[in-house]
Amino acid sequence: MNGAPRSLVLAALCAALCAQVVACSKDEPAKPVPPAELGSKITTTGGRVEWVNAPGESDTAALVQREIQRAKADGKTLLVYVGATWCEPCERFHHAVEARKLEGPLAGLRFLAFDLDRDRDALDRAGYSSKMIPLFVIPRDDGTASSLRMEGGTKGEGAANEITQRVSRLLAKARTGG
Numbered sequence: 001m002n003g004a005p006r007s008l009v010l011a012a013l014c015a016a017l018c019a020q021v022v023a024c025s026k027d028e029p030a031k032p033v034p035p036a037e038l039g040s041k042i043t044t045t046g047g048r049v050e051w052v053n054a055p056g057e058s059d060t061a062a063l064v065q066r067e068i069q070r071a072k073a074d075g076k077t078l079l080v081y082v083g084a085t086w087c088e089p090c091e092r093f094h095h096a097v098e099a100r101k102l103e104g105p106l107a108g109l110r111f112l113a114f115d116l117d118r119d120r121d122a123l124d125r126a127g128y129s130s131k132m133i134p135l136f137v138i139p140r141d142d143g144t145a146s147s148l149r150m151e152g153g154t155k156g157e158g159a160a161n162e163i164t165q166r167v168s169r170l171l172a173k174a175r176t177g178g
Helices: 002-019 060-073 090-100 117-126 159-175
Strands: 050-052 077-083 109-115 133-139 144-150
Touching: 050 090, 060 077, 060 109, 060 117, 060 133, 077 090, 077 117, 077 144, 077 159, 090 159, 133 159, 144 159
Parallel strands: 050 109, 077 109
Antiparallel strands: 077 133, 133 144
């Protein structure tokens, strides 16, 4: 063999792996979010992971600010989530939350879930824009997006687990002031 079949196999394998590690994107440029200090520390007291669908509002920052206060009163940590129904990793993660499969690793979190297609303009005004989804952002106390964020996820059966691990690292970074 002269190596050509092996290189074709490697190229096909590489293409298949890249297809699995692709996040959902509509190839729109993200607006930069300035770095910021968080006004509150991330603490979780355990308990059930909650999923709250954000109502369509034009003032995302005000909504997030109200939800931060409500989460604090309930002993929860609020994490802003942006996804879409056409995004496979988004749907797999959402279904894992609904099925209560993430109670251990993400206990004490409340996700405030926005739909990218419905809420894009309001999200952009508050700094919740990205190149890929799903997007997870630890909000500032004023309800705008902080620089502590995670975007994208793998496709396939392991999507929810991969996203959970990355969200856990994001929360750990926030706890240490990263």
